[in-house]
Amino acid sequence: VSTQSTGGCISSIMPPKKDKGGKDAKGGKGGKGGAKGGKPGGGEPKKSGKTKKNKKKWSKGKVKEKLDNKVILDNASYAKLLKEVPTMKLITVATISERMKVNGSVARKAIKDMTSKNLIKPVSTSHAQLIYTRAAK
Numbered sequence: 857v858s859t860q861s862t863g864g865c866i867s868s869i870m871p872p873k874k875d876k877g878g879k880d881a882k883g884g885k886g887g888k889g890g891a892k893g894g895k896p897g898g899g900e901p902k903k904s905g906k907t908k909k910n911k912k913k914w915s916k917g918k919v920k921e922k923l924d925n926k927v928i929l930d931n932a933s934y935a936k937l938l939k940e941v942p943t944m945k946l947i948t949v950a951t952i953s954e955r956m957k958v959n960g961s962v963a964r965k966a967i968k969d970m971t972s973k974n975l976i977k978p979v980s981t982s983h984a985q986l987i988y989t990r991a992a993k
Contacts (some may be wrong), residue, residue, distance in 0.1 A: 923960075942970065
């Protein structure tokens with residue numbers, strides 16, 4: 857390795873890298889092109905790191921099934937709700953939404969309606985989770 861001084865800048869001249877005689881990606885001996893399918897006139901330097909072929913493909917993970925819940929209660933659904941929900945031990949927005957296939961906002965309104973009719977009674981009510989149970993008769 858030799859260094860040259862050119863106008864106040866010091867640059868180093870390095871010899872070219874030597875091939876260790878291993879095989880390249882095409883299966884032939886490494887080197888500059890040749891008879892076995894390489895480009896004549898020189899092999900381009902290999903890029904370090906992963907190529908497009910070797911990049912990790914990320915899975916999309918488990919795709920949650922889209923729920924098709926009702927946003928409005930019809931008379932039949934409302935009658936079913938009034939019949940089934942007061943018999944449940946644990947009544948939350950999630951349980952009503954899951955069993956009756958209704959939206960969360962519809963379930964909250966149904967809980968308020970049943971509470972006003974004294975069909976269910978509150979156990980714990982906070983802004984985050986509403987927990988109710990059946991009313992004792």
